[in-house]
Each structure stands twice: as C-alpha cells, then as structure tokens.
Amino acid sequence: MTLAAAAPLLTRGGLAGRGDRRPAPPPRIVHLGAGAFHRTHQAWFTARAHDADAWGIAAFTGRGPRVAEQLTAQDGLFTLVERGPDGDRFTVIDSVCEARPGAAHGRFIELMTAPETAVVTLTVTEAGYHLDARGDLDLHDSDVAADIAALRRGGAPTALRTPAGRLTDGLHRRHEAGAGPLAVVSCDNIPDNGGTLQRAVCALATACGWDATAWRVSFVATSVDRITPHTTEADLQLVTRATGWRDEAAVIAEPFADWVLSGDFPAGRPAWEDAGARFVDAVEPYEQRKLLMLNGGHLALAFRGLLRGHDTVAAAMADPVCRDALERFWDEAERTVHPAAEPAIYRAALVERFHNARIAHRLAQIAVDTATKLRVRVVPVIAAERAAGRDAAASLAIVADWATGIRTGAFGDGAVVEALADALLPGLHPADAALITGALAAPHDSKETPT
Template identity: 50%
Template sequence: MTASPLRRGPGAPPPVRAVHLGLGSFFRAHQAWYTDRAGEPWGIAAFTGRRPDLATALTTQDGLYTLVTRGPDGDRFEVVRSVVRAHAAADSDAWLALLADPAVRVLTTTVTEAGYHRRPAGGLDTDHPQVAADLAALRRDPRAPVGSVPARIVAGLLARRAADAGPLALVPCDNLPDNGAALTEVVLALAAGVDPTLPDWVAAQVTTATTMVDRITPEPTAADRDTVRAATGTEDLAPVVTEPFSEWVVSGRFPGGRPAWEDAGAVLTDDVAPFEQRKLWLLNGGHSLLAYVGSVRGHATVAEAAADEWCLALLHGWWDVCTPHLSVSPEEVAAYCAALVQRFANPRIRHSLAQIATDGSQKLPVRLLPVLRWERTAGRLPESAVTVLAAWLLHLRGAGAPVKDVRADEFRALAAGELAEAAPRVLSALDPALADDRELLGAVRDRAADLSGRR
C-alpha cells in the first residue's frame, strides 16, 4: 500500500498567536503538544535554531507531524496540529514580521543551556564572538540578521516596539535554574547594549515566565518513519517519539493572553523552584550521571545504563545525596525516583547517552555542582558526584560518548596529558572554587584512574 502524505484537510489552520525558537523534537513533544490540547486554537510559527532541514520537511506537510508515545506495552499515534508555520533560522524577515504582529502574544524557546550565551557565573557573555558580532550589527541596523538567541529576541523586540504591537510574554523552556530570570538578564543586557532606551520599553511591555519542563524525547531515527508509515499509512517526514510521562510547570504573567495549557495538564503555580530542583537534580542530574559513567562503561542508551547494577546503585546514591537538599518531602522524592527508574528502564525509548552528554560544561554546573557544594560545606565527599566528575574528565579525554560541547576545544586541551595534572585544570575551568578543594581533586583523579583501569 502506498503511504499518503501528511496534509491538513479543508479549512483554515489556527491563527498564529505564538512564536517558538528552537524547532526540534522536544518542543514538538512538549510545548506544541500542550498547545494542541489546550482548547482554544493557538497556531505556532516555529523557527529552527540553526539548520533549515526540519523547517523544510514540516513545511511540505503543513506543519503537521505524528507524535508517537512509546510506552512499555505499545505505541500510541496522534497528529499534532498546533505548528502552522515552520521557518529556517535564516528567515530573519519572517521572524521580525511575526514578532511585530499584534496577534502574537507568546514567544517560547527551547535552545538548550548553551543557547542563552551566559557566563559561568551568570550574565550575558559579551565576549562570545557571535554575541559581539550581533551587538555591532544591531547597533548599525535594528533589522540586521543575527545569530545568537539573545540577539534574535532583541531584534524581534525592536521590531515589536516599532510596530507598537502590544505586550508579549517570553517563556523559556530549557533546563536552567530560574530560567525566566536567566533569559531576562541576557535579553536586557543585550538590549541595553543596542539601544539604552529599549530596556525601559521591555520592562513595560514584556513579561518573562519561569518554567520546568519534563518529557524524555530521544532523537528521531529513520526507523521511526517506518513505524509511523506501517501503523498509520501516512508518510511523515518528521515524526517525534516520546515517553508517556509529561510535566510542565509554569509561573508568570501573560498580559496578552496564552493558551489554556492547564487544560492539557500543565501546572500553573506561583513557585516553580521545588519542581525545578527536583527535576534538575534527580532526572537531569541522573541523566548526566548515566551519560558519562554509563558510556565510559560501554553503554549506548539510558535503558542499557539503567540495567547495569553498578550504574543503578550509583544513581540511587546520587538521589540519596540530593534528597536532604530538596524542598519537597522525602516521600515525594522516593515516589519520583521510583518513577524515574521505570522511565529510564523503558527499553522502547532509545535515549542516546551521547545526546545527553552534549554540553556537559553547561549542564554540570546546574545539575551537579549546587548539591556538591552543599555537601562539601558539610564536610562530606559524595562518591556519586566524584564518580560523575571523574567520568566526565575521561569523556573529555576520549572515553565513552564523543565530545560535543560549546567549549569542546578548551576542555579537550585542558584534559590532555597526565591525569594528575589534567584533573585540576578541568575542574578549575568548570568552577574555579573546585581547584582549591584538594580532597575533591584527589578523589576525582583517583576515581578517574579506577574507571580507566589505570590502577
């Protein structure tokens, strides 16, 4: 049987009322899915972060795609209809036109931790070549094409101010602590550098929500297209596979309105922090542990690493370390961790450790270091945290998953040479305070030697 193309039927698609930056699998399994299920139709115009391929594929099928929810007992297929326009990152004119449109009231982002161009201690990294180039370009011409996320947002805000298009809510959906404040900080810093009058307009017209997002979404494969074709009879160029579990916690004001995400199961709250810490340290921290330790031990996926009794014991050890520092009850932590074991062990979700290992220099400072600092202040040296740092060091030296990091060249150079000398260099670059902790340095060096079989 010949598969039919995925196309919208008769009738107009929902009007574009939201713009998204970071068109990828997670956005389509999460924010777009919630918006699709939120009742009153809100169409989304979504832009890629870099490459145009996905935008091209989605454009040929009117923005539609199949979401495959892959549970232990089988697959569920649904067509998500909320994305009505897909654009490549280079389509600067479309970006500016949409953000100048009064009908658009929400801008969401999924650009990963590295996309915000923050310094390790916070604040906009104005020394980054792309950020510096974008600043210069927008000073010359507010409609100039730019590449960094903060500059793209500022360019859109300049266009919105010029059009007097009304209020806009920014909604970051990446794994950063207090991601609303983090986004506000870099946007205002770049805005002030471009036009000193812009921050006052932003303060009056733009709000920023803070969110916590959670849904395991592996990179799609060619086999996923085959699965969709066989099950639905449609030829989908861009399906998404995800797990049954999903959570979205949102705090913020939306003066221009928003989709009724709570109707789709999102939690609206005044305080995201308890949810955020629980997820960042337990799920994301656990993922990083499995990514580095598991890949060094020869595993390729989360499910494989979670089936390794040594890795699983280490994971439980990390969760035990985190529990006293969380603001939710130990009983809630225990239930959450029990659910995580089941989610991680789902053999039908092929979540690549290499995918999770990306950008460790940006992820470990928020997933691991806060808990480690509190433990060291109390005089404790948690074995699980030491092992993660040791495995990350070996990863930088070529063991396990390949290195893909925004600071890859820097950290590879620091990790080269004798292990005893590499450990303090790498940890100092991750956080200068770590280099002053001789006990921690010695433990990381020794554990790295053990993991690499050199002792």
C-alpha cells in the same frame, strides 16, 4: 522502494481528503528552537488545549533549515509516538501553523511586531544562552559580540547568531511599533530560566543603547519534563505502517509529560492546563527537582554507561554498577531538592521511566555540551553536600567519570585537566573547586562493583 516512500505525505489537505479537516490555527505563539523536544512538549500541550484552534505556533529552527523544510512540506503537521513499556500511541499534532529556518529573521520580526502575537517560547539548550561562569550573558563571547555590533549598526539585521540577539531585536522592534505586551517563556534546563533570559535580554539591550525596562514584556519561569529520544529511520517506517502516512517530521516521546510555569501572560495564553500544565507561584522547587534528579541522573548514567559500553539509558539502568552510581547520586540530590517538590515520589517515578527499554534514549545524545550541563545539574549537589559537611562522593564520581570519558575519547574530544577545569571551576566556592579539582585529577574507576 520503502513503505514510507510509497505512502502519501502527511498534510492538512491529505487529512481533509479522508474527512479529517484541520485548518491551520492563526500564529499567536512564536517559538525559537523547533527541535524534537519542542514538538513533543510545548506543541503537544498547545494541541490539547480546548482553545487550540486560536493558538498557532510559528516555529523557527536554531541550527539549520532541515526541520523547517520537513514541517513546511507537511503544513506543520507531525506524528507524536508516545512509547510506553507495552506499546505505542500515534497522534497527529496540528498546533504548528508555520515553520521557518532560523535565518528567516525578517519573518521573525514580522511576527514579533504583530499585535496578535502573545507568547514567545524557547528551547535552545543551555549552550544557546551563551552564559558566563556567573550565569550571565557573556558579552565577550564572539557570537554575542557580533550580534551587538550588528544591532548597533541599525537597519534590518539578517544573520544574527544567538537566540538572545534575535529575541532582543524582536522585543525592541515590538516596543517601537507599539504592538502591545507579550510573555516570553524559556523552556530550557537552566536554573531560573525566566530570570536568566530576562537578564540576558536586558544586558544585550543595554549594550545596544536600549532601555529594556520600558518594554511591555514578562518573563515566565518553567520546569519542563519529557524524555524525547532521537527519531530513527525505523521509527519513521513504523509511523507509516501504523498510520498510512509518510511523515518525515515524526517524533518519539515517553508517555510522561510535565510542565510547571510561574509568571504573567499579559496578552493571554492557551489553556495548557487542559493537558496537565500547572501554574504556581514559585517554580524553583520543581525546576531544581528536574534539573538535579532527572537531568543529573541522566549524566550519571551517560558517563558511567558509555565507559562501560552501553548505548541507552535503559541498558545502563540494567547494569548494577551504573544503577548503583545513579542511586548513590540520587541519595545526595534528593537531600538537595526542596521538600515541596516531593523528591522521593519523583525519584520512584524516574526509576520506572528510566527502565522503559522501548525508549531508546541514547547516552551519546545526553553526553553533549557536558561542561555546561555539569555546572547546573551536578555541581549544585556537590555544593549542598559540602556545605552540610558531607563528602559528595557520588556527585564527584560523575565528574571523575566525565574526565575519564573526555580523556579517553569515550565521548567528546580529548582534553587535558587544565581545559576541563577551565570549563567547570570559574565562580565556584573555593572548597567546591578543590573537591572538583581532585575528582578531575583522579578519575573514578567505572568498573567498580556496587556497594
């Protein structure tokens, strides 16, 4: 029997038995996509607010019931391990008051139509938005079309397939119930995430015959930032040794955390600023900085690093060839980011964060949904460099590495150039498309020496 298996399960009752009472806060936030990042980010920010006892999170999973089952068994509690270069910090996060599988649509609607619900947050990844090449909801996507058909039939759908479908159904029913205003907060790495989600909801509502402009809802734009690697069995054993509790829902994160928000909260919100959140008039410079420099930088390291046999961000950073590819990409990306976001200062901080070898951020974890990621994290740099009369060589090298990795099976499924082009080129400026086509046709040499 392992140490973790012999330890008592982390629960609110267990903590109370040791003199640490943590009653569950009432549900006022509904979250879609209860994965690890939500727990290290939004749940952590909420738990650190001075009014946290009034703001419980009802979290719904996106792809399966496992996380919901783990959190439910632990009364919503989980341990956050903040992993710095010199040691770990263990904190029990108690802001999740309820966890449900994504299929529990009936409970989702109950919460969406409750007047007490004030905020809806989402972390469903870029692919979860089902966008077309223009960045709009793809009404021809099979899952989107199935949701529209189900919503048009009326009644109580029990198996909607997309986050946009579930959210639109909930907002429509809230409007019909007269339950009051709320804010919807996208926390995903897509440009103009608040506006993109709003347009997706409006398009889906229109397809269902509803007028979303009459709904009392605001869409808040955000930039979110915290590296959250996959939790391993060794991590769970470590949590037990450090805390004495068995915790199947523990998560790992770097110490750094950033959250920038822009928009209205008509029904109130937690005091997230207590944990360092910033509320600004325009989130775009911060969003651009994070998408291009951190997320784009991760792609540069992931593709080159996997081709060279590395498995983590820190390992790739220690390879001069990978580091050179990253620095040259950052030279291009830094020119693209608005100066208001202080990209040079952010770049210096990223070097330290990426070098944290105790954060085992797997390159294979980064190299998923790669076509979607390239379009929002690297292609804008190519476009900016080309428009400025430069060759975008470092950004195009990332595309070439991607093509090589796909073709050789280093990551993803084997594909032909035409399939790769179909994923990247639609909607691009012809000059940008020509540059990318060239990169796809002539993959970069991942073994080259640094310049």
